[in-house]
Amino acid sequence: MFQVHVRTRINGDDTEFSCEADETLLDALRDRLGLTGAKEGCGTGDCGACSVLVDGRLVCACLMLGAEAEGCDIETVEGMADGSKLHPLQQKFLDHAALQCGVCTPGFLVAAKSLLERNDNPTEEEVRYWLAGNLCRCTGYDKIVRAVLDTAADMRKASKPKPAKAKKASAKGRVSA
Numbered sequence: 362m363f364q365v366h367v368r369t370r371i372n373g374d375d376t377e378f379s380c381e382a383d384e385t386l387l388d389a390l391r392d393r394l395g396l397t398g399a400k401e402g403c404g405t406g407d408c409g410a411c412s413v414l415v416d417g418r419l420v421c422a423c424l425m426l427g428a429e430a431e432g433c434d435i436e437t438v439e440g441m442a443d444g445s446k447l448h449p450l451q452q453k454f455l456d457h458a459a460l461q462c463g464v465c466t467p468g469f470l471v472a473a474k475s476l477l478e479r480n481d482n483p484t485e486e487e488v489r490y491w492l493a494g495n496l497c498r499c500t501g502y503d504k505i506v507r508a509v510l511d512t513a514a515d516m517r518k519a520s521k522p523k524p525a526k527a528k529k530a531s532a533k534g535r536v537s538a
């Protein structure tokens with residue numbers, strides 16, 4: 362079948378691949394580029410397991426053609442960790458045991474990351490609403506929501522400017538550091 366050559370950027374790297382004209386972005390990522398983090402749960406846009414960011418927008422990779430990725434900036438779950446250092450969300454998912462079989466997990470992580478990039482102080486309701494497009498058959502969702510809220514709290518704490526050092530008054534009434 363007719364092949365399309367696609368130039369794109371994935372997780373910060375310029376990337377080129379060829380795919381069938383009717384091939385989904387999910388299949389291109391998994392089968393041509395070896396990026397198997399995004400999962401195929403349904404293939405119909407219902408489960409969110411294939412979530413990726415395309416030009417900053419949360420997208421179901423099973424609903425987008427690989428050819429449509431031409432010129433796009435794509436982020437997948439593989440781009441979240443910094444070398445061997447997990448992204449805070451990944452660490453919190455482990456800490457809260459927010460995964461069991463793990464099929465849904467990459468999608469939840471990518472979706473949660475995109476939420477926290479827009480809103481660093483979401484309410485529980487906002488987290489649940491944002492993640493409503495991601496289905497999990499194992500965890501019952503509560504641990505996932507806790508993990509996201511806990512990550513947000515830690516990230517806010519980490520980004521708060523540190524209070525300036527208290528100045529000590531010297532004997533002559535001057536202040537010194």
Ligand code: FES
Nearest residue numbers: 402404406409423
């Ligand atoms: S595999 Fe894409 S939404 Fe389920």
Ligand code: FES
Nearest residue numbers: 461462497498499
């Ligand atoms: S951990 Fe199994 S589907 Fe979510």
